[in-house]
Amino acid sequence: MAKRSLRHTVRSMDTIITVAATPIAMMLLFVYVFGGLGSSLGNGSVKYVDFIVPGIVAMCVVSGIAYAAVRVNMDLQKGIINRFKTMPVAPSSILGGHAVSSVASNLFSVLLVILVALIVGFRPSAGIVEWLLFGGLLTLFTAATTWLAIMFGLLAKTVEGAGSFSYLLLLLVFVSPAFTPTDGMNPVVRSFAEHQPMTPIVETMRSLLTNGTIGDSAWSAAAWCIGLLVVSYFLALRIYKRKTS
């Protein structure tokens, strides 16, 4: 099963690039079109590109995991899940294959995004430890949202429907301090933005990359990710057990 996901990852280079393309385009748009707005941030002490890279990374992940939902749903539609379910194979290994493949290809996409960011002037001040922590958080975040995606893939009635839930997550990225500080937001939106899970995740990533410190929201970020991962994992397995193609 691991071999299957590996081949899926390697053969979906086009997906990896497609997934990275939109966030990269957004990043260029923000930097070169809205960059003037952003330069007023923190009295110009923070470069706008440095400010938005964590948000762009989050955006890349939440759009990328939609493919996991689509693949799981296609397996369901085509009867592949039925086939595996009637064989002596553990459910966790069938869904786990999809999860591994999704996490791996999303990490590749993020790598592309960061490379382009470096080209357009992103200058992280993170040391090795911070990079490792960033990688760890990124993997955890991707795994958690991937299992959420798998769950939606199992629930969706159509392949199109399976992918569409990621727009909700995308919205969470926008209503967070990913691209603009929350200070300027409407009070209601602001209070939502400050309490939703995407905020500590994006802020921790930013702290690690640009300040070279872990920041104060790391625990909150890790807790959200682990919580989401555990809940989605068990829900996905439960749905899988009673679901037939």
Next chain:
Amino acid sequence: MEKHQLAIEVENLQKSYKKVKVLQDVSFNVEKGTVFALLGANGAGKTTTINILTTLLEANSGTAVVSGFDVSKQADKVRDHISLTGQFAAVDDVLTARENLVLIGDLRHVKDPSRTAEELLKKFDLVDAADRRTSTFSGGMQRRLDIAMSLIGNPSIIFFDEPTTGLDPQGRNAMWETIKTLAKNGTTVFLTTQYLDEADQLADKIAILKNGKIVAEGTANELKKLLPQGQIDLRFHNQKQLDAAEKLLANYAMVRNDEVVSLTVTTDGSVTQLTRLLGQLEAAKIETTEFAQKAPTLDDVFLKIINEKETK
């Protein structure tokens, strides 16, 4: 002793989705090494039955024993002995044909997955396409690969859910040949179908499922015997003679067909009654131009059963 001869034993199976009773009370047995066809219209409960037998669904009540193991209590053991070929080709289209086969071989813990794959590629005429991604395959090729995947690990019972739905006549014949070969080699085959000729061609035993109940069961010939055997077709020179014959034979059940000037008369199939009937026509000087005895087809049985239950 007798139990060992049975590949599948189903007793009083019931299944409802919310308030809809899909299976009301289904019982049947399938002997080892035979082909069993579950025949029914769309929505009769065929797929639900197959899903329960292949451990995909849990029944609400009743028992199903497959290969000696209870499907709800020993699902893993059942899975070691069966394989399912669904209505659509369940192949991974990112992988090549060979990779698909090796994948299943690995999962089934076959000794040498690549050799098994090679053999099956040959057997199913897929050698030339072995290393192409299956997304480039035609429907027929995908279907062949699908079956090849089902054979890995030599399952003793293979379930086919509507194996020929959506196939062209050539593909259908190939599928029939495959199933016949499987049966010849001792595999038990359980298939669902909505086509009567398919059940007639392949199955040693047929059960007709209607509204979640088995309404008839037996060999194709036994089912045909459910119909009156002695249907005969009589054709006449003209309408006048047809009228006269209809009046004369009024005490028989019959269907008049003006277009071809004929009567289809139902007798009890005995020679005595047939002789008497022909004698009556002879005596009344009604000449028949054609006389034919109609053997009932499985279609007739099916339609009769379906209609009977409908009018009740």
